Amino acid sequence: MAPLGRACLLFRSWLAVGLSMLGCGLPAVVLTVAGAGKDVSGSRPNILLLLADDLGIGDIGCYGNDTIRTPNIDRLAADGVRLTQHLAAASLCTPSRAAFLTGRYPLRSGMVSSHGNRVLQWAGVAGGLPTNETTFAKILQGQGYATGLVGKWHLGVSCESSGDHCHHPLNHGFDHYYGMPFTMMGDCAQWALSEKRAALQRRLNVYALCMALVALTLAAGKYAGLFPVSWAPVLCAAAAALLCFALSHFLGPLIVLADCFLMRNHGVTEQPMNFGTSASLFLREVWSFVGRNKQRPFLLFVSFLHTHIPLVTTEDFLGSSVHGLYGDNVQEMDWMVGQILDTLEREGLANNTLVYFASDHGGSLESQQGGHQYGGWNGIYKGGKGMAGWEGGIRVPGIFRWPGVLPAGRVVSEPTSLMDVFPTVVRLGGGEVPRDRVIDGRDLLPLLLGTAPHSEHEFLLHYCETFLHAARWHQRDRGAVWKVHYVTPIFHPEGAGACYGTLACPCSGQGVARHDPPLLFDLSRDPSEAHALTPDTEPAFHQVLERVAWAVEDHRRTLSPVALQLDGYRNRWSAWLQPCCGPFPLCWCDREKGGGRQTPPDRDL
Ligand SMILES: *[C@@H]1O[C@H](CO)[C@@H](O)[C@H](O)[C@H]1NC(C)=O
Ligand SMILES: *[C@@H]1O[C@H](CO)[C@@H](O)[C@H](O)[C@H]1NC(C)=O
Ligand SMILES: *[C@@H]1O[C@H](CO)[C@@H](O)[C@H](O)[C@H]1NC(C)=O
Numbered sequence: 001m002a003p004l005g006r007a008c009l010l011f012r013s014w015l016a017v018g019l020s021m022l023g024c025g026l027p028a029v030v031l032t033v034a035g036a037g038k039d040v041s042g043s044r045p046n047i048l049l050l051l052a053d054d055l056g057i058g059d060i061g062c063y064g065n066d067t068i069r070t071p072n073i074d075r076l077a078a079d080g081v082r083l084t085q086h087l088a089a090a091s092l093c094t095p096s097r098a099a100f101l102t103g104r105y106p107l108r109s110g111m112v113s114s115h116g117n118r119v120l121q122w123a124g125v126a127g128g129l130p131t132n133e134t135t136f137a138k139i140l141q142g143q144g145y146a147t148g149l150v151g152k153w154h155l156g157v158s159c160e161s162s163g164d165h166c167h168h169p170l171n172h173g174f175d176h177y178y179g180m181p182f183t184m185m186g187d188c189a190q191w192a193l194s195e196k197r198a199a200l201q202r203r204l205n206v207y208a209l210c211m212a213l214v215a216l217t218l219a220a221g222k223y224a225g226l227f228p229v230s231w232a233p234v235l236c237a238a239a240a241a242l243l244c245f246a247l248s249h250f251l252g253p254l255i256v257l258a259d260c261f262l263m264r265n266h267g268v269t270e271q272p273m274n275f276g277t278s279a280s281l282f283l284r285e286v287w288s289f290v291g292r293n294k295q296r297p298f299l300l301f302v303s304f305l306h307t308h309i310p311l312v313t314t315e316d317f318l319g320s321s322v323h324g325l326y327g328d329n330v331q332e333m334d335w336m337v338g339q340i341l342d343t344l345e346r347e348g349l350a351n352n353t354l355v356y357f358a359s360d361h362g363g364s365l366e367s368q369q370g371g372h373q374y375g376g377w378n379g380i381y382k383g384g385k386g387m388a389g390w391e392g393g394i395r396v397p398g399i400f401r402w403p404g405v406l407p408a409g410r411v412v413s414e415p416t417s418l419m420d421v422f423p424t425v426v427r428l429g430g431g432e433v434p435r436d437r438v439i440d441g442r443d444l445l446p447l448l449l450g451t452a453p454h455s456e457h458e459f460l461l462h463y464c465e466t467f468l469h470a471a472r473w474h475q476r477d478r479g480a481v482w483k484v485h486y487v488t489p490i491f492h493p494e495g496a497g498a499c500y501g502t503l504a505c506p507c508s509g510q511g512v513a514r515h516d517p518p519l520l521f522d523l524s525r526d527p528s529e530a531h532a533l534t535p536d537t538e539p540a541f542h543q544v545l546e547r548v549a550w551a552v553e554d555h556r557r558t559l560s561p562v563a564l565q566l567d568g569y570r571n572r573w574s575a576w577l578q579p580c581c582g583p584f585p586l587c588w589c590d591r592e593k594g595g596g597r598q599t600p601p602d603r604d605l
Contacts, residue, residue: 042430046353053308056363058379072338086398088361094119101135103422103441113566123182124578127570128156128167138173139431146293148176151303188260189310204248211241268581275312306333359396365498386504389470414455464507485519
């Protein structure tokens with residue numbers, strides 16, 4: 001970037017910060033109600049969904065952060081509707097994203113584990129979003145929308161062989177896919193020793209040791225004439241020991257090849273992927289998708305790799321924030337949001353496009369190294385990524401913009417869910433919400449337009465894997481938002497609000513506390529969940545617990561057993577499921593060479 005261009009960008013950013021702070025500072029003022037009374041369902045706008053990875057609600061300017069610069073996201077909020085109680089259906093990627101795409105609690109599609117695996121562990125596993133689940137992309141595709149996904153997927157690739165792509169985005173309603181089928185993780189950038197790599201390494205070292213012992217015993221026995229073995233088993237055992245030892249040594253690069261790669265539609269294009277160019281490759285893909293499809297309604301889901309560790313950030317943004325690498329990465333993502341919004345503007349599509357921005361769940365408190373925080377900030381909310389019930393893991397930014405239809409600068413504090421995007425965009429696109437299954441999301445349009453005073457969610461359930469940890473009741477006549485915790489993770493150190501020294505707090509077993517009577521909070525008075533209520537401090541204590549228990553029972557009656565995609569063999573690596581650009585095990589290619597530097601002709605910086 002030329003120095004002048006950079007200065008301009010900086011100036012523009014600051015200008016936008018100033019303007020958006022004005023917008024964010026006037027929460028309750030409804031500036032326009034252009035859309036009120038208008039029936040926009042079935043009006044088929046373009047739909048642009050922007051989803052951040054692991055971004056905390058406290059990392060965004062218009063959600064109260066005064067040191068991180070997110071002028072583009074703030075501008076989106078100033079021009080649209082900002083949700084302050086927007087909730088993920090799970091606090092980890094795979095289940096939360098499954099719920100987002102299907103409008104259903106992940107327990108219904110089986111996109112949860114029961115033994116601590118929590119997310120899909122490899123690109124080459126059999127688990128993934130079942131083929132009979134219906135995403136909003138599939139419905140809109142059927143309505144004539146051009147549907148595209150750029151970025152992270154993390155919902156599986158294949159079922160039985162590496163080419164069947166049964167869980168692939170193209171099999172779930174997307175016409176076009178470009179991105180990372182798996183997920184960012186520390187291993188991709190040889191960051192630190194990941195838990196996955198450490199566990200594998202330990203196992204391989206144990207195998208190596210056992211095999212070496214076997215080889216030595218046999219050799220010694222043979223030498224001493226104790227047992228009559230031939231040299232073959234001795235050599236086999238020695239070779240196995242060497243192989244395990246070598247594998248454990250080269251595990252890092254092998255994991256990078258196995259999981260950190262790019263795909264364009266059904267083909268692997270870059271393995272391992274080059275993170276230095278991925279941001280510009282994704283932007284280029286957005287430009288070209290929008291350019292190709294501007295004449296017809298489109299749905300474009302941009303699923304950022306930001307702000308997940310290892311926080312790969314281009315040079316232009318390194319050192320740009322006062323919050324270290326994490327802040328730099330947030331600011332780069334915000335810049336990308338700006339570039340994408342500018343694309344809409346340039347193509348004359350801004351007024352005809354519903355834009356949505358959210359994060360898949362809260363920031364990771366446990367992502368720390370050498371005293372530095374590499375995870376997101378969840379503001380005043382307790383807990384973070386990996387925790388089901390505590391607000392910090394599930395309360396995320398949520399912004400909708402549709403100029404001329406949605407009132408600008410409106411703030412909605414009613415409970416809403418990422419699952420609500422499903423029925424909302426399906427109806428806007430003229431589609432029908434499936435009737436053969438339970439859909440947990442609710443059409444948000446009346447709430448966004450201001451024609452309905454309340455969210456349709458009276459109750460929301462908060463699961464950790466298959467375990468119900470908490471439930472929320474929005475008691476409308478009282479204006480209370482009750483939160484009942486049945487199970488909470490045991491923090492360490494005590495009171496830390498996190499499980500430091502691990503990847504995330506557990507959902508069950510010795511690491512959780514069960515509460516009987518459950519813990520009760522009123523989020524409308526105590527959003528930080530600092531003061532548990534008692535029958536003495538809350539006269540309605542018992543009635544509230546009883547009402548919520550009743551709702552939980554009702555909910556349980558709507559569940560039916562399904563195979564869990566994140567348990568057992570479905571979440572174990574299999575060589576025959578490994579996506580590769582060459583014949584396995586030759587997984588190495590770069591078909592993007594030089595592509596990352598291309599920019600659209602009229603990109604003005
Ligand atoms: C802003 O975000 C940074 C980075 O996550 C965080 O460290 C800081 O505490 C936040 N500031 C506020 C006021 O929330
Ligand atoms: C887009 O909508 C806004 C708000 O209604 C309006 O002021 C503006 O003129 C519209 N722009 C175009 C290009 O139609
Ligand atoms: C999908 O198929 C599985 C396995 O047959 C079944 O358990 C599940 O209920 C089906 N889901 C839907 C939404 O039909």
